[in-house]
Ligand SMILES: NC(=O)C1=CN([C@@H]2O[C@H](COP(=O)(O)OP(=O)(O)OC[C@H]3O[C@@H](n4cnc5c(N)ncnc54)[C@H](O)[C@@H]3O)[C@@H](O)[C@H]2O)C=CC1
């Protein structure tokens with residue numbers, strides 16, 4: 368019998384030394400390493416040396432001192448401001464993390480130029496429209512932001528612009544400084560009793576609403592995703608878009624810039640507004656069609672606008688909008704208070720350090736957020752999931768491509784009481800990494816699976832009993848493929864492996880229809896043999912002769928003296944000759960060597 372090794376069907380090389388991420392990364396938790404650890408094409412020694420050294424964080428825009436101090440304890444900091452896009456692309460290949468504010472475009476080229484080293488992008492603020500999230504995800508790079516520390520600053524700036532606009536503060540100030548005394552020209556409008564439409568009732572929008580109520584305004588809000596009770600709690604009525612823009616005396620914008628909100632204020636929507644409406648924008652310039660706003664100002668539809676943000680920042684010097692006498696402008700100062708900048712710096716530094724340590728960040732923008740307690744509980748199952756994926760794919764034979772994978776989670780917990788995103792990501796990692804050079808982590812797992820046409824369906828089996836453990840077993844089945852180890856096929860024709868966690872260690876408990884029990888450590892030899900005395904001994908003695916240490920052995924059979932599958936866990940990889948000797952044992956019908 369010729370030895371069949373775990374080299375998968377696509378013929379791409381499996382490099383087992385690169386797969387034990389936890390041994391390569393100095394991280395507090397093994398799970399962390401699995402979640403966000405990197406795989407690199409470089410030799411393992413280089414990786415270890417690189418990771419033992421402090422990581423490098425490029426701070427590309429001004430960050431508060433407290434955040435820099437936090438970063439310095441953990442990483443080498445390179446504060447390089449005002450980099451050109453080319454300079455950023457050059458520097459990035461030497462950096463593990465990048466911290467930016469709104470002034471730096473983190474484009475696809477940045478991720479491509481990083482050569483796989485960039486692990487995390489920290490946005491020291493809320494809006495992540497300057498980061499190419501799709502490219503980050505494709506490159507397995509985590510993006511985190513600092514979503515809470517500048518909320519009040521932005522809301523206060525919104526109110527500052529609202530009141531300053533209503534009373535012509537900026538224009539009157541400029542006029543007086545120019546030596547004029549124009550009391551009649553700068554008669555303003557009152558806010559009390561006026562209707563303010565808050566567009567985007569999130570963190571900033573709701574704080575603006577709260578403050579505007581304090582000024583005696585009637586506040587309505589439009590936000591398709593905001594909970595009605597949160598609005599009611601502060602006396603705000605949620606309305607549709609059309610009603611909001613048609614009834615408002617003042618409109619304050621607080622939604623993110625997305626394809627759905629881009630240029631949402633345009634010629635058509637300005638035409639539906641009350642004549643003389645006043646607009647405040649502390650969100651993003653791109654939500655307004657700026658040329659249309661100039662037209663609406665000139666036509667008197669919009670009486671005034673107060674803008675902190677622009678489509679292009681800084682805007683062109685001759686921008687008609689900026690120069691318009693009914694427009695008040697500030698240079699993107701919403702988040703710029705001493706307090707907010709210190710808070711944001713700490714918030715982002717903590718998120719970036721956590722991510723570099725491999726912890727799952729609470730402010731992750733492009734990865735599932737899993738609470739720490741759930742993470743702890745799932746830790747051994749995460750390892751099991753990856754190993755089952757790894758085993759299953761190595762059993763595929765005959766040049767068949769892996770397209771349909773079914774994962775079954777058996778648990779006594781209620782279906783909605785088990786977050787399987789982490790497990791699915793690790794199964795995906797196990798399925799893909801042995802047959803490609805792609806690095807898979809929690810960030811890019813679903814994307815990579817989709818890109819490779821790999822369809823993973825998940826099923827829950829609810830077991831009786833007490834739900835102390837999150838899971839009893841995980842089963843991975845690959846459909847529509849042949850196997851290089853025929854005994855791995857289930858009765859229904861899929862490759863099937865199943866495993867459990869025993870005493871915190873993942874075990875393989877089923878191969879095809881055969882029950883086995885072998886801990887998933889080191890590598891595994893699966894043999895199908897005629898069930899007869901002496902088989903265990905003969906295989907073990909061949910391995911012993913070659914000094915290959917057996918760490919586990921288990922035999923599963925269908926019926927006595929018929930066929931049995933023997934699963935042998937080994938610490939070292941047996942030589943080709945040793946595998947051949949095992950294959951030459953007459954009673955061995957087929958066998959496969961699988962690397963974990
Ligand atoms: N000027 C500045 O310096 C600052 C600007 N910002 C910007 O303010 C905006 C809001 O920030 P946060 O309140 O912290 O974010 P958030 O995520 O808490 O709130 C955004 C809200 O917009 C809503 N939304 C999404 N699509 C919408 C749509 N089509 N129509 C109406 N509402 C929609 C969301 O449901 C969410 O409730 C962001 O664009 C952010 O970048 C935030 C801080 C400082």
Ligand SMILES: O=C(O)C(=O)COP(=O)(O)O
Pocket residue numbers: 468469470491492493494495517699700701702703
């Ligand atoms: O947090 C945001 O979304 C902001 O717009 C603040 O931007 P900044 O960090 O001041 O460049």
